Amino acid sequence: MANSENLQSSVSSIAPVTSPFLNYLNELHQKYQSLNDGKIADYIPELALAKPEWFGICVATVDGQLFEVGNCDQLFTVQSISKAFVFGLALEDHGREYVNCKVSVEPTGEAFNSIVLDEITNRPYNPMVNAGAIATADLIKGKNSTERLKRLLEMFKGYTGRDHDINVPVFLSEKGTGFRNKAMAYLMLNFGMVSEKIDETLDLYFQQCSIMVNARDLAMLSATLANGGINPITKQRAIAEEYVRDVISVMLTCGMYDASGEWAYRVGLPAKSGVGGGITAVALRKLGVGTFSPLLDKKGNSTRGVKVCEDLSRDFGLHLFNVVKPTHNLEEWILR
Numbered sequence: 001m002a003n004s005e006n007l008q009s010s011v012s013s014i015a016p017v018t019s020p021f022l023n024y025l026n027e028l029h030q031k032y033q034s035l036n037d038g039k040i041a042d043y044i045p046e047l048a049l050a051k052p053e054w055f056g057i058c059v060a061t062v063d064g065q066l067f068e069v070g071n072c073d074q075l076f077t078v079q080s081i082s083k084a085f086v087f088g089l090a091l092e093d094h095g096r097e098y099v100n101c102k103v104s105v106e107p108t109g110e111a112f113n114s115i116v117l118d119e120i121t122n123r124p125y126n127p128m129v130n131a132g133a134i135a136t137a138d139l140i141k142g143k144n145s146t147e148r149l150k151r152l153l154e155m156f157k158g159y160t161g162r163d164h165d166i167n168v169p170v171f172l173s174e175k176g177t178g179f180r181n182k183a184m185a186y187l188m189l190n191f192g193m194v195s196e197k198i199d200e201t202l203d204l205y206f207q208q209c210s211i212m213v214n215a216r217d218l219a220m221l222s223a224t225l226a227n228g229g230i231n232p233i234t235k236q237r238a239i240a241e242e243y244v245r246d247v248i249s250v251m252l253t254c255g256m257y258d259a260s261g262e263w264a265y266r267v268g269l270p271a272k273s274g275v276g277g278g279i280t281a282v283a284l285r286k287l288g289v290g291t292f293s294p295l296l297d298k299k300g301n302s303t304r305g306v307k308v309c310e311d312l313s314r315d316f317g318l319h320l321f322n323v324v325k326p327t328h329n330l331e332e333w334i335l336r
């Protein structure tokens with residue numbers, strides 16, 4: 001079974017000490033370290049403890065190379081990034097049709113915590129807004145709360161190659177103050193869209209948001225998706241191949257809150273962000289990007305992380321619909 005040491009040792013034997021790509025990432029890091037726009041999330045006191053200077057960039061390729069600069073060991077809570085991966089697990093548990101009866105896949109253009117359901121079907125709009133994520137967490141199978149959480153953590157380990165802990169103070173704060181999430185959950189219960197075990201599901205949702213990750217984990221999450229669901233370093237399958245497409249298409253249309261259209265236009269990579277300051281972005285069949293910087297823009301996305309992804313996408317022609325020759329050739333630099 002892979003663990004953090006396995007991942008570390010396999011990585012250090014593969015990753016080059018220096019390379020043009022690593023130099024490029026270092027330059028990006030320097031360029032945006034001085035960007036101090038944005039605000040640290042402070043809706044619970046634990047998140048406000050983050051330091052504005054924290055900044056890590058990690059790129060993991062589908063052939064198992066890892067490139068990292070800055071604070072890539074700093075742990076933070078995964079928050080909304082978990083939503084994409086829990087959606088994948090719900091699909092494995094129930095299949096596409098059933099999950100789609102419970103949660104739509106339509107972007108909202110509304111904030112992540114908006115209390116809106118589809119008027120005709122009563123479904124939440126998509127698995128990336130809180131209401132949809134709670135309905136999705138409700139679908140995670142397990143005979144009790146412990147087993148459901150264990151399955152969720154195992155799923156994460158499949159992607160990242162290491163064990164993850166819950167940040168208990170964050171979990172308790174989310175649970176203690178998440179009245180809006182509870183209201184949405186009960187509204188969905190009223191419409192029969194979630195099961196009676198909704199209090200247990202709310203705990204599971206608050207726990208999934210409180211999973212601790214670092215920028216390297218975020219790169220591995222997206223590199224695994226980019227690699228068709230198999231972790232490129234441990235070679236373990238994290239999600240059934242047939243559902244990779246579902247997860248990344250919803251990431252593309254809904255992953256960056258109500259900035260998803262702008263992101264698709266500018267960056268053109270399926271991605272998901274969280275209020276902890278993380279972004280994970282998928283360049284299919286190529287690589288995964290993980291960034292961490294807790295300063296958030298008005299839409300709740302990491303200011304430096306967005307900039308890094310914009311530059312990477314432009315310079316390496318990673319935009320899904322790119323047709324022009326990029327200034328840097330990824331195949332020459334890192335993917336041979």
Ligand code: GLN
Nearest residue numbers: 079080112130209274275
């Ligand atoms: N825990 C947060 C919530 O449910 C998730 C927020 C986020 O990352 N957007 O409100």
